[in-house]
Amino acid sequence: MSFQAYLTNIKAKTGMESDDFKKLSDQKGYSVNGQLKPEIKAGEIVTWLKADFDLGHGHAMAIYALLKGIRK
Template sequence: MSFQGYLKTIKSKTGKGPDDFRKLAAEKGFTENGQIKTSVKAGDIVKWLQADFELGQGHAMAIYALLKGIKDETSD
């Protein structure tokens, strides 16, 4: 699945897009100034997204990649 496919499925399932997840991650204390804090691991983000949004591992990792800056809304 392409990165865009992941984002589309996540939006369909949760009603939330990339900016929503950036805001929620900041509210949860996972990010600061738009960057994931060094103390936060991928597993922390995955557990949060699985618990709160019932996302699977791959979809949760897509959001992690987005928050980490590895991917963005224009990535394939």
């Protein structure tokens, strides 16, 4: 599955866009201006997204990559 396909499926499941997750991450203290803080590990983001949005591991990792700046 392509990165964009992950984001499309996440939007279908949650109703949220990439920018919405960046804002939420900022509010939770995981990131600043949508960029993940260096001390935040993937596991923290995955746990948050699984608990709050019932996302699977792969979908949560796509959001992690987005926040980390690995993918846009």
